[in-house]
Amino acid sequence: MATLVTGGAGYIGSHTVVALHEAGRDVVILDDFSNAPRLAVDAIRSLTRSDLPVEEGDAGDPQVLDAVFGRHRIGSVIHFAARKSVAESVRDPLGYYRSNLGSVMALAAAAVERDVERLVFSSSATVYGSTSALPVTEDSPTVPESPYGETKLMGERILADTAAVSEMSVISLRYFNPVGAHPSGLIGEDPSGEPANLVPRIMEVVAGRRDRLEVFGADYSTVDGTAVRDYVHVMDLAEGHVAALDTDMDPASSRVYNLGTGSGTTVLQVLAAASETIGSPIPYEMAERRPGDIEASWADCTRARDELGWQARRDLAQMLRDHWNFVRRQSLS
Ligand code: UD1
Numbered sequence: 001m002a003t004l005v006t007g008g009a010g011y012i013g014s015h016t017v018v019a020l021h022e023a024g025r026d027v028v029i030l031d032d033f034s035n036a037p038r039l040a041v042d043a044i045r046s047l048t049r050s051d052l053p054v055e056e057g058d059a060g061d062p063q064v065l066d067a068v069f070g071r072h073r074i075g076s077v078i079h080f081a082a083r084k085s086v087a088e089s090v091r092d093p094l095g096y097y098r099s100n101l102g103s104v105m106a107l108a109a110a111a112v113e114r115d116v117e118r119l120v121f122s123s124s125a126t127v128y129g130s131t132s133a134l135p136v137t138e139d140s141p142t143v144p145e146s147p148y149g150e151t152k153l154m155g156e157r158i159l160a161d162t163a164a165v166s167e168m169s170v171i172s173l174r175y176f177n178p179v180g181a182h183p184s185g186l187i188g189e190d191p192s193g194e195p196a197n198l199v200p201r202i203m204e205v206v207a208g209r210r211d212r213l214e215v216f217g218a219d220y221s222t223v224d225g226t227a228v229r230d231y232v233h234v235m236d237l238a239e240g241h242v243a244a245l246d247t248d249m250d251p252a253s254s255r256v257y258n259l260g261t262g263s264g265t266t267v268l269q270v271l272a273a274a275s276e277t278i279g280s281p282i283p284y285e286m287a288e289r290r291p292g293d294i295e296a297s298w299a300d301c302t303r304a305r306d307e308l309g310w311q312a313r314r315d316l317a318q319m320l321r322d323h324w325n326f327v328r329r330q331s332l333s
Helices: 011-022 039-048 062-071 086-091 093-113 147-164 198-206 234-246 267-278 302-308 316-332
Strands: 002-006 027-031 054-056 074-079 118-124 169-175 177-179 213-216 231-233 254-259 284-287
Touching: 002 011, 011 027, 011 039, 011 234, 027 062, 054 062, 062 093, 074 093, 074 234, 086 093, 086 147, 093 118, 093 147, 118 147, 118 234, 147 169, 147 254, 169 234, 177 234, 177 316, 198 213, 198 267, 198 316, 213 267, 231 234, 231 316, 234 254, 234 302, 254 302, 267 316
Parallel strands: 002 027, 002 074, 027 054, 074 118, 118 169, 169 254, 177 231, 213 284
Antiparallel strands: none
């Protein structure tokens, strides 16, 4: 039985497809390529040395799902396909609710109808909001602060409620801040348009496409005044999905897990580590806080360690090295 990976050509999806293949699983990718390059499929196929099947279509379209489930024997599903910009979700809330929740509902219905045993959902630490005590555990209050965050929390609930009246088990994985790329440099984060996240923006400075990095906020109550996040290597996240498929669970049950490293890093510490990786200073300037940003967030990953046997293994230096390696190869090709 194959694993259907929606959004399998995207950033975390593509790395997860490679990890699943390495773990000996058959994979079917479903992607509409609205925010993923078609070239990612070639890269995945060359990394896995296999002609793994790719279906083009919208994971929220019941007819597409019907056709995909009809053509392949699907035993498990990992659902990545979603829109993921916080800022865009504030400007277009209905679009986000329609798209992100439409796909969750269509996929949940198809999965139950086709007797899928395990569904893994791509969630986010953004479901916690800003008030949690640190480190953030899975039992911390969930208070999303954007329509995007709401779609992740509602997606978790829709799937948990669906699982409860079916034979399916569901795991939602709440990622902290994904960084890095496959060590080959063949797949990585390829944001269309202007990136919003810290490491892609640092890479733009390094690549000469941006003069300097703006550090958003120097007056936080942290060791150096800049905000703290839990950056986690995308290869570690990919392995977390394999663990989520492998773990034993009762039918009709659901669980949530934090995936992070368990330690926090400030913006200036990330910059310093990136300068060291690149081997030259990275210009920056202090700027105002970015609206909506929180001071500090890092994960308690005890539950994932104890129940999934998963732990992040790669450090910040490796995240930056691999991320830069991918960006450099992209700019050369
Ligand atoms: C953002 C999203 C979050 C998403 C996460 C992972 C927002 C408000 N939150 O989180 O929903 O799950 O990405 O993709 O967009 N920074 C700078 N200069 C920059 C860019 C960022 O100083 O040019 C700082 C930010 O202020 C923040 C830290 O770097 O303190 C990390 O920012 P970012 O990578 O955008 O992630 P989050 O804000 O944690």
